[in-house]
Amino acid sequence: MTTDDARLTPSPHPPSRGTLYGVGLGPGDPDLMTLRAARLISDATVVAYPTLAGCESFARSIAADLIGQDVHEIVMDVPMTVERAPAQHAYDKGAAEIAAALEAGTDVVCLCEGDPFFYGSFMYIFARLSETYDVEVVPGVTSVTACAARTGMPLAARNERLTILPGPLPAAELQARIDGAESVVVMKVGRHLSKIREVVAGLGLLNAAVYVERATLSEERVLPLADAPDPAPYFSMILITKGADPWL
Amino acid sequence: MTTDDARLTPSPHPPSRGTLYGVGLGPGDPDLMTLRAARLISDATVVAYPTLAGCESFARSIAADLIGQDVHEIVMDVPMTVERAPAQHAYDKGAAEIAAALEAGTDVVCLCEGDPFFYGSFMYIFARLSETYDVEVVPGVTSVTACAARTGMPLAARNERLTILPGPLPAAELQARIDGAESVVVMKVGRHLSKIREVVAGLGLLNAAVYVERATLSEERVLPLADAPDPAPYFSMILITKGADPWL
Numbered sequence: 001m002t003t004d005d006a007r008l009t010p011s012p013h014p015p016s017r018g019t020l021y022g023v024g025l026g027p028g029d030p031d032l033m034t035l036r037a038a039r040l041i042s043d044a045t046v047v048a049y050p051t052l053a054g055c056e057s058f059a060r061s062i063a064a065d066l067i068g069q070d071v072h073e074i075v076m077d078v079p080m081t082v083e084r085a086p087a088q089h090a091y092d093k094g095a096a097e098i099a100a101a102l103e104a105g106t107d108v109v110c111l112c113e114g115d116p117f118f119y120g121s122f123m124y125i126f127a128r129l130s131e132t133y134d135v136e137v138v139p140g141v142t143s144v145t146a147c148a149a150r151t152g153m154p155l156a157a158r159n160e161r162l163t164i165l166p167g168p169l170p171a172a173e174l175q176a177r178i179d180g181a182e183s184v185v186v187m188k189v190g191r192h193l194s195k196i197r198e199v200v201a202g203l204g205l206l207n208a209a210v211y212v213e214r215a216t217l218s219e220e221r222v223l224p225l226a227d228a229p230d231p232a233p234y235f236s237m238i239l240i241t242k243g244a245d246p247w248l
Numbered sequence: 249m250t251t252d253d254a255r256l257t258p259s260p261h262p263p264s265r266g267t268l269y270g271v272g273l274g275p276g277d278p279d280l281m282t283l284r285a286a287r288l289i290s291d292a293t294v295v296a297y298p299t300l301a302g303c304e305s306f307a308r309s310i311a312a313d314l315i316g317q318d319v320h321e322i323v324m325d326v327p328m329t330v331e332r333a334p335a336q337h338a339y340d341k342g343a344a345e346i347a348a349a350l351e352a353g354t355d356v357v358c359l360c361e362g363d364p365f366f367y368g369s370f371m372y373i374f375a376r377l378s379e380t381y382d383v384e385v386v387p388g389v390t391s392v393t394a395c396a397a398r399t400g401m402p403l404a405a406r407n408e409r410l411t412i413l414p415g416p417l418p419a420a421e422l423q424a425r426i427d428g429a430e431s432v433v434v435m436k437v438g439r440h441l442s443k444i445r446e447v448v449a450g451l452g453l454l455n456a457a458v459y460v461e462r463a464t465l466s467e468e469r470v471l472p473l474a475d476a477p478d479p480a481p482y483f484s485m486i487l488i489t490k491g492a493d494p495w496l
Contacts, residue, residue, distance in 0.1 A: 024393070026282065034389060035286055036279040115393040115403075123402035130400060137397035139389045141282060145272070145363040149385035152378060154371035161425065162412040169407060177409065177428075 018102040020133050021109045022116040022126060024140020025062040028235075029216035032141050033062070040109050040138065041066040046101045048074035048094060049111040050121050058235075059111040074098060074108070078121065091121070095128035102133050115140040119166075119187060143237060144185050147212040151222055153241050156183050167192035167238075174199045178240060186238040191231040196238060200225060209240045266350040268381050269357045270364040270374060272388020273310040276483075277464035280389050281310070288357050288386065289314040294349045296322035296342060297359040298369050306483075307359040322346060322356070326369065339369070343376035350381050363388040367414075367435060391485060392433050395460040399470055401489050404431050415440035415486075422447045426488060434486040439479040444486060448473060457488045 021040050026032035033041075041047065041063050051057045054077060060067070067073075076094030079086045098108050116122035116137050126135060144164065148155045156162040163181035165174060167188045174196060178184045186196055189211075200209050211228035213221040213236040225238055269288050274280035281289075289295065289311050299305045302325060308315070315321075324342030327334045346356050364370035364385050374383060392412065396403045404410040408430035413422060415436045422444060426432045434444055437459075448457050459476035461469040461484040473486055 024389075027387070029284075031284040031287075032282045032387065034274065034280045034282055036277075038283060039279075115389075115397075117396040117402040118393055119404050119406075120402075123405055126400070126402065135400075137400070139275070139280065139393040139397040141272075141363075141387045141389055142393060145366055145387040145390060148365040149363075149387040152374070152383075152385070154365040154368075154374065156365075156367050156412065157371055158367075159414045159416050161414070161417070163429070164404065164410040164412075166407040166409070169409070180425075180428075181411070 016105055017133060018105050018107040020098060020102060020125075020129055020135045021107065022112055022122045022135065022137045023109055024112050024115040024120075024138055025059055026141040027114060027143045027146035027216045028058075028062060028214065030062055030065060032146065032216060034138065034140060036138050037063075037140065038066060041111070042068075044068070044071060044107070044109040046072045046074065046106050046108045047111055048076065048098050048108055048125075050076045050078050050090075050094070052078055053080045057111070059113045062113060063111050072101070074101070076121075088124075091124040091128065095125055098125065099129060099133070102129075112140065115142045118142050118144075143187075143215055143235075146215045147185070147237050147239055150215050150220065151210045151212060151239060153210060153239055155185075155239075155241065167196055171195050171199050175203065178203060178205070182242055184238075184240040186240075188234070189228075189232045189236045189238055190234050193228055193230045193232045193236075197225055197228070197230075200238070200240065205240055205242065208242050209238055212237050212239065264353060265381060266353055266355040268346060268350060268373075268377055268383045269355065270360055270370045270383065270385045271357055272360050272363040272368075272386055273307055274389040275362060275391045275394035275464045276306075276310060276462065278310055278313060280394065280464060282386065282388060284386050285311075285388065286314060289359070290316075292316070292319060292355070292357040294320045294322065294354050294356045295359055296324065296346050296356055296373075298324045298326050298338075298342070300326055301328045305359070307361045310361060311359050320349070322349070324369075336372075339372040339376065343373055346373065347377060347381070350377075360388065363390045366390050366392075391435075391463055391483075394463045395433070395485050395487055398463050398468065399458045399460060399487060401458060401487055403433075403487075403489065415444055419443055419447050423451065426451060426453070430490055432486075432488040434488075436482070437480045437484045437486055438482050441476060441478045441480045441484075445473055445476070445478075448486070448488065453488055453490065456490050457486055460485050460487065 160182035162183045209225035360370045410431045411429035457473035
């Protein structure tokens with residue numbers, strides 16, 4: 001039942017609330033969106049997405065060709081501040097706008113780069129709305145496996161351990177964690193590149209480490225970590241694989 | 249250049265070799281295939297996939313509706329043995345059949361459940377053929393983010409560490425690794441369930457652990473780890489999240 005119908009003819013049953021879809025869009029190439037994501041976006045009448053400090057939304061850019069002209073767009077502009085309160089306020093405001101659409105019986109498609117639950121901001125919206133509304137999370141291809149695909153470096157096999165680390169961690173912690181896994185992915189490299197590179201070199205792993213920037217996009221760059229730019233852009237990552245012989 | 253054509257008619261321009269596509273199919277629901285995967289499979293004239301000890305291929309079942317009737321299927325039957333040699337032999341044989349098709353100028357689409365480079369067998373084919381032939385790896389949604397989506401448990405945010413561990417690891421190692429990350433995914437649970445559950449309980453994390461079986465398929469089951477079946481089926485996993493407050 002839709003609210004539109006309810007407006008036309010009085011109904012004994014109150015109109016249903018809409019469903020919130022948290023939709024993973026994959027690493028950047030629109031072709032790496034799932035069939036389900038593409039269908040939900042094409043059918044959407046309301047989409048929501050974050051922007052960072054007024055910049056263009058990467059998530060929206062991935063989905064752009066599928067968003068209809070008359071679609072209502074809820075933009076959550078998240079400021080880049082050290083304190084968390086301003087960002088929380090942006091998510092509070094976005095969640096309230098999404099809730100208003102859901103209350104009106106409209107489904108809302110929230111656009112998420114990569115996967116909604118993998119270092120994404122959708123979890124903040126999910127925390128605010130999932131107890132009150134139906135929420136479906138549609139998983140997406142993460143930048144981790146996209147980078148592995150683009151470098152030709154298998155991530156993990158058999159009984160290997162894979163650790164995913166954010167670049168801002170302290171050097172000592174990075175060192176201990178990189179030492180203890182067969183495969184390591186370091187996310188959010190950015191201005192932490194030189195610190196990470198020193199740690200990797202100190203462990204004698206520079207030859208096993210590859211730097212990937214903007215994987216699957218036309219501006220993609222794949223370089224040995226030794227040659228990576230410093231600082232690196234935000235959408236960059238380092239893969240380190242020291243797994244067993246892939247022939248066996 | 250294809251040897252077959254070269255033998256038939258000398259040509260001033262040797263025909264091109266085919267390209268091998270290692271295509272991730274996602275966790276099981278065919279709707280979670282990427283647009284690129286769906287297009288490559290629909291257009292394929294040769295597909296290849298592994299089967300385990302003569303059982304039906306899970307990868308093929310995900311793609312079944314897209315595989316045309318006249319498509320040539322290269323089946324790699326991988327025996328389940330402790331020694332690696334029989335499996336290596338199966339990949340040698342499969343790689344040779346794939347190479348013959350590539351030499352004849354035909355593209356080959358290798359079907360991979362989940363993502364080709366994430367605990368998948370495609371890496372064995374990749375190792376055998378990538379130095380001689382053009383190979384494109386198409387990343388897919390992994391069971392890891394699919395399970396997170398189905399349980400409503402965000403995997404990682406901000407500076408949290410995510411560790412992925414295979415269930416067959418020794419208890420002491422599982423314990424140390426689970427203790428050292430905010431989020432942990434244990435793959436390949438199967439007959440290791442009781443060992444893993446004891447480790448998780450010993451760390452006081454039983455309430456933070458969820459068991460997921462056959463995520464995104466109609467037979468999917470999501471249970472508290474305390475209630476998980478023992479032994480578990482092969483396609484099952486345990487998620488443990490002890491991250492920060494998702495509201496913040």
